Every structure is written in C-alpha cells, then in structure tokens.
Amino acid sequence: MDINAIKEQFPVLNQEINGHPLVYLDSSATAQKPLSVIEAVNDYYRQDNSNVHRGVHTLGSRATDKYEGAREKVRRFIHAESSAEIIFNRGTTTGINTVATSYARHHLTAGDEIVITPMEHHSNIIPWQQAAKATNATLKYIPLQSDGTITLEDVRKTVTKNTKIVAITHVSNVLGTVNPVKEVAKIAHENGAIILVDGAQGAPHIKVDVKDMDCDFYAFSGHKMCGPTGIGVLYGKRELLESMEPVEFGGEMIDFVNLYDSTWKELPWKFEGGTPVIAGAIGLGAAIDFLNEIGMDKVANYEHELADYAIERMNTIDDIEIYGPEKRAALVTFNLKGVHPHDTATVLDAEGIAVRAGHHCAQPLMKWLDVTATARASFYLYNTKEDVDILVDGLLKTKEFFGNVF
Incomplete structure (x- = not known):
C-alpha cells in the first residue's frame, strides 16, 4: 500500500489546525x-437527482x-x-433497533434470554434492554477477562437452551x-439462538464474510468506512x-393499500x-x-502493523494507562495519570x-474499567507511523504542561 498516495485522496487531511498539519486520529467515530x-455524491445531485423506483423517466431510471x-x-x-438480504437504513443503530423491535419483541417470552457483553456500544445494549423489558426476557452478560477479551468457555457457560x-x-x-x-455464532446456533453482530467497527477494517461467519444479522454504518453519514446496512438471513x-x-x-x-x-x-x-x-x-481497489486484506494487515507500532511507542510514556488486549484493532484507548x-x-x-x-458510548465498560472517561486514538488506512510519532510527542507535551501546572 502506498499510504502517501492514499492520503492524498482525502482532501480534508490537507489542512492545518491551530497552525499544525492535521493528524486525524478519530476514525472510529x-x-x-x-x-x-x-x-459520486456530487455527481448524483448534479446529474441524476431523482427519487428511485417510482418514475419511468430517465433521471429516475439512472x-x-x-x-x-x-x-x-x-x-x-x-x-x-442475495441482494434481498441487504437492507439500507440510517446506520448500525437503526439496524440493531430493527432486529430488537421486529424480531425480538415478536419471538421472546418470559424466561427467554438475550446474551450480550459489557464491551458493547450503547446502541447494542439499550435496544436489548428495552426488548427484555417489553417481553419479560432476561438480559445476560458474557464476562470479560482482565484484558477485555471473552473466552469461548465463558460463552458456553452463559449461552443456554433458554x-x-x-x-x-x-x-x-x-x-x-x-x-x-x-465461534460464538456456532455456540448460539447449537443452543437454538440467533446471533446479531454489530459490525460498525468491523466492516471498515476486516474482510467480512457473513456466510462463513454464519451470523443471522450483521449491522454496519457507511460513515465509518469512508462513506457518507446517514447510510447504513442491515444484513439478515x-x-x-x-x-x-x-x-x-x-x-x-407497500405492495397494495386499501382503506383498512x-x-x-x-x-x-x-x-x-x-x-x-x-x-x-x-x-x-x-x-x-x-x-476493494486497495484490498481489505491489505487494509487489515497495515492497520495491525500500525496498532502494534502505536502500542510500542505509547508504552514508552511514563504514567500512561492503555486499555485492552495486546492484539487489537487499529485503536488505542488510554489515560495519562x-x-x-x-x-x-x-x-x-x-x-x-x-x-x-469521553465514555465513547460505552458507560458499562467504563465502569468495568473503573474510570469515568478515556482518550482514544483510532487509526485508518490514511494514517502513518509518523502520525503515531506526532501523537506521542503531543502526549509528552501534555504531560509536561500539566506537570508544570500542578
């Protein structure tokens, strides 16, 4: 991957912020x-702007x-x-809510269980809380290991026939x-459950094969994978x-509407x-x-290399706390003492x-970490090791500034 050539394709990165070249490390948001x-968006509005499916005129067809x-x-x-399994919507949150409303509330009864983890984004917690309350189902959590991972043994203990x-x-x-x-999908299916995967942070960074994964639902957002805001996808079998x-x-x-x-x-x-x-x-x-032109395997491999480099460099800073496992996606969540x-x-x-x-829409996880908030640097295919070095220098300046203050 020619990272410099890739970076040149992102016009927003070619600017200065407070007199410094922008180093954008918030791609998880x-x-x-x-x-x-x-x-592509500009061309649609300039040349093809029309509603879809309804018109027979040229713009509508295009x-x-x-x-x-x-x-x-x-x-x-x-x-x-099949393309029939691809539902367009506003984003991951809408996709999860669709399943929690349309599927869960019609299939759950008292005594049934919904299983999630404490590491979930609020968008994958609150819909299930509401579904559980509406149906008298029980919400259960797979416990986390000390490094913020789950074990398949704990999954098997938590997921039951209920x-x-x-x-x-x-x-x-x-x-x-x-x-x-x-592997979690296999355990869920062995117990007669369906599985929804929140792919908001997966689809942008990892090659996704829903058939091989055998998930029943997979939800993700366009804006986290270089696409526009306000568009997302719910895949369902x-x-x-x-x-x-x-x-x-x-x-x-609708297909047909009558009065009643x-x-x-x-x-x-x-x-x-x-x-x-x-x-x-x-x-x-x-x-x-x-x-696709770059290749998702190349994206994943590059980001793993970048994450490893970031962890290595940030661990040289005294009084820094880094949260999460050693092997991770391309983000580092941390606090300076x-x-x-x-x-x-x-x-x-x-x-x-x-x-x-902030709490990154993950307040239960913040409680598990025993913190009120954290800082997070998240990387994507347009970031470089030089960006990591600039981040480390900035953190050292932060420590120096607050050391002088106190």
Missing part, C-alpha cells in the same frame, strides 16, 4: 471521505440503477447470498478487541427477514419505507469500490491532533 466518494447497484456492491462486499438472541460486537470501539464471532414485520410504514414499502389493510413489498424494500438515503447509498457504493482525558484531547487539538475523549 467517523472516517474521512476520499474524493471518489465525494464526487438514480434507481445507481441505488440498486450500490446494494449489489454491498452484497459482494460482505459475501451475502437463550434466544446473542448480540455481540465484531470489534470493540473502546478496547479494540476482535471477538471470535464465528432471508428466511428471518421474510418472517419479520416492517418497523416503518408509508410509501415505497395493506400488504408489503418483497425484500428488501419492505424495510425501506419512505424516500431512502439515495445519495448516501451511492456514496457507500463508491466507498466500497475504493476499499492525573490528567482528565478531555484536557488531554484539548492539548492535543492545540497541536493539530484529533482524538476522542
């Missing part, structure tokens, strides 16, 4: 967009072709069996833990999606009520083209370095 994605073409790109990207749903993140947005989702009712009703998702009853379109459109995020889907298709993470992020921003600070 949202990734930057390459020119090809920006131009828009529909691009929109459905993006769906096919997603299908190939995650190796789904378990109906397992929901687990592919990659933790705080710890960088890469979960053994294929066809037989499950066909058994589910829509959660939004209105135009586009209606019927729904076939998959995937019955889950896409209203005018969809057309430009977003087209932009996501362009992002997939961009990632005696410095609030928001103060760390503020000083780094003064040096042109963008990191995230």
Whole structure:
C-alpha cells in the first residue's frame, strides 16, 4: 500500500489546525471521505437527482440503477447470498433497533434470554434492554477477562437452551478487541439462538464474510468506512427477514393499500419505507469500490502493523494507562495519570491532533474499567507511523504542561 498516495485522496487531511498539519486520529467515530466518494455524491445531485423506483423517466431510471447497484456492491462486499438480504437504513443503530423491535419483541417470552457483553456500544445494549423489558426476557452478560477479551468457555457457560438472541460486537470501539464471532455464532446456533453482530467497527477494517461467519444479522454504518453519514446496512438471513414485520410504514414499502389493510413489498424494500438515503447509498457504493481497489486484506494487515507500532511507542510514556488486549484493532484507548482525558484531547487539538475523549458510548465498560472517561486514538488506512510519532510527542507535551501546572 502506498499510504502517501492514499492520503492524498482525502482532501480534508490537507489542512492545518491551530497552525499544525492535521493528524486525524478519530476514525472510529467517523472516517474521512476520499474524493471518489465525494464526487459520486456530487455527481448524483448534479446529474441524476431523482427519487428511485417510482418514475419511468430517465433521471429516475439512472438514480434507481445507481441505488440498486450500490446494494449489489454491498452484497459482494460482505459475501451475502442475495441482494434481498441487504437492507439500507440510517446506520448500525437503526439496524440493531430493527432486529430488537421486529424480531425480538415478536419471538421472546418470559424466561427467554438475550446474551450480550459489557464491551458493547450503547446502541447494542439499550435496544436489548428495552426488548427484555417489553417481553419479560432476561438480559445476560458474557464476562470479560482482565484484558477485555471473552473466552469461548465463558460463552458456553452463559449461552443456554433458554437463550434466544446473542448480540455481540465484531470489534470493540473502546478496547479494540476482535471477538471470535464465528465461534460464538456456532455456540448460539447449537443452543437454538440467533446471533446479531454489530459490525460498525468491523466492516471498515476486516474482510467480512457473513456466510462463513454464519451470523443471522450483521449491522454496519457507511460513515465509518469512508462513506457518507446517514447510510447504513442491515444484513439478515432471508428466511428471518421474510418472517419479520416492517418497523416503518408509508410509501415505497407497500405492495397494495386499501382503506383498512395493506400488504408489503418483497425484500428488501419492505424495510425501506419512505424516500431512502439515495445519495448516501451511492456514496457507500463508491466507498466500497475504493476499499476493494486497495484490498481489505491489505487494509487489515497495515492497520495491525500500525496498532502494534502505536502500542510500542505509547508504552514508552511514563504514567500512561492503555486499555485492552495486546492484539487489537487499529485503536488505542488510554489515560495519562492525573490528567482528565478531555484536557488531554484539548492539548492535543492545540497541536493539530484529533482524538476522542469521553465514555465513547460505552458507560458499562467504563465502569468495568473503573474510570469515568478515556482518550482514544483510532487509526485508518490514511494514517502513518509518523502520525503515531506526532501523537506521542503531543502526549509528552501534555504531560509536561500539566506537570508544570500542578
């Protein structure tokens, strides 16, 4: 991979922040967009702007072709069996909520179990809390090891014959833990449960094969993988999606409407009520083209190398606490002793370095870590080892600044 050539394709990175070249280390929150994605969205609005599926005129046909073409790109990207299994929506949160509402609330009864982990993003906790309350089901947690990983032994102990749903993140947005989702899926299915995988931090960084993984649902967001905001995907096995009712009703998702009853379109459109995020889907298709041109295996290998380098360099800093396993995805969550993470992020921003600070929508995990907040540096394919070195220099300046203050 020619990282410098890749970086040149991201115009937002070619700027200064507070007099310093921008070092963007917040890709777990949202990734930057390459020119090809920006131009794809721009071209749609300049040349093809029209609603999809409804019109027979030229613009409508072109828009529909691009929109459905993006769906096919997603299908190939995650190796789904059929484009009917690809539901466009607003993002990972919407996808998980769709399953928690349409599937869980219609299949769970008192005594059934939902199994998740303490490392989940709030978007993969709250929907299951609400589903459990609505059905009198029980919410259970797979315990974490001291390094923030799970063991298959603990999965087997937690998942029982009463378990109906397992929901687990592919990659933790705080710890960088890469979960053994294929093995967890096998255990879930052996107990008669279905499994949903939160792929928000997985799909942008790891080659995803939903058939090999044998997950029942996989949800992810476009904006974390170089695509636009406001577009996401829910993959579901066809037989499950066909058994589910829509959660939004209105135009586009109907087959026939009379005064007192209606019927729904076939998959995937019955889950896409209203005018969809057309430009977003087209932009996501362009992002997939961009990632495929590089190769997801190359992306993953490069990011593992970058994460290892970041851990090595950051461990040279005195009084730094790094959270998560040694082998991880391309992010490092940390705290400097005696410095609030928001103060760390503020000083780094003064040096042109963008990191995230807070609870990262993972308050139960913060409680498990026994902290109120952390700082997080997250990397993507446009970052370099030089970016890591600049981050380390910035952290040393942060320590020096607050050492002088106190």
